[in-house]
Amino acid sequence: MAPVTKRTQRRTDGLSKELIVRAAADLLDAGGESALTLRALVTRLSTGYGAIYHHVANKDDLLAAATDDIVAGVMTGVVVEGDPAEGLRAVALGLFDAIDAHPWVGAQLSREPWRPALLDVYESVGSLLDALGVPEGALFDAAGALVNYILGVAGQNTANTRHLAEGDADRSAFLGAVAARWSRLDPARYPFVHRAATHLREHDDREQFLSGIDIFLAGIATLR
Template sequence: MEAVLTAAVALLDEAGQSALTFRALAARLGTGVGTIYWYVSSKDELLDRATDHAVGAILTAVEEQPLSDDPIADLREMAITLFDAMMDRPWLAAYFMRNTDVQGHSLRLYEKLGQQTLRLDLTPRQRFHAVSAIVGVVVGTAADLGAELPQEVLSGEMNRVEYLSRYAETWRKLDAAQFPFVHEIADDFAEHDDRDQFLAALELTLAGLRLQAETP
């Protein structure tokens, strides 16, 4: 199973979900397709197990991080570790926590995040909502940023900055009375850094959590 999952992750890393077929995996392993079915019953199971295999390394990195006196700061470090790993593997966000019956590493990582909220004065529902919000920011942002690039960028017709600047220029030409917000953020949109945008969203989420935990 270890060899099968390692090869599956390699195929996903190279070309995404579409590249992971039983035929391609069998060819990578130098075996027959029937052998793959000995380990997994479907492509969905293969994707879930490959995801969990990749999450194993993330879990190890999170478990090795020393805890501080501030659980929210520790949550921040764990969330950033998960996000960076998902940016390295754009396919990962789509399958994370999809099936915890077979994704044991994913469930343990979720538990690790949740345990930090046990160090805060929150109700069980608040803890659940807090971890859901953090995971949502991480996975949602990673999935959005990992989406297939526009054709203009893929073809080399323009780079990312040029692509964003094109839209920003269109926004600047809109009626400022109807679109005051879009006018104000057009320059920042054209030049924004994706990771900085994620960190800002994470900080907003954690600031809300800190406020909730400190409110009697």
């Protein structure tokens, strides 16, 4: 660790953890986890290592704090009033959009499921399901299934987007090529996939995600 100079110490007094975490999030958004280094953070904030270590222990601590900050922003930004089903849709869509905008968030949540961020998600989803009248005996499983769906689909969506970006491929062209291959399959062996080819080409990932939430809520209604 670099020694804390007088210049660094003076900057520590004016450098908050919130500022450090937001700068870390900017680095993560720009280049992924590999872009988040203490050297890059020190350069971005025009400070010394001592000022950073005054607030965070290491890179893992930074990544976790940045994840908590993004998810907390989603949870505080969602206004849940009236119909709890609409509240669940709002929470789910907020998380989907946040993970789409910050792909590293999904990876971090799956890596450290005990983080406060994920606890807040479970609390919100569980409370809304409880308000929907889900029986106590099914509440734990229902909350777990819905949170897993939200994070799983959001994470897969970002993985697909990253794969297309790395291959410099256009989404419409890629889906069109896959749909063309599916349409040439033997309809006797793959009847569903053959029919699905017509929907794959033009489908919207966000709308499909929300359709999944509606299907889940329809199932929940049978438990009341």
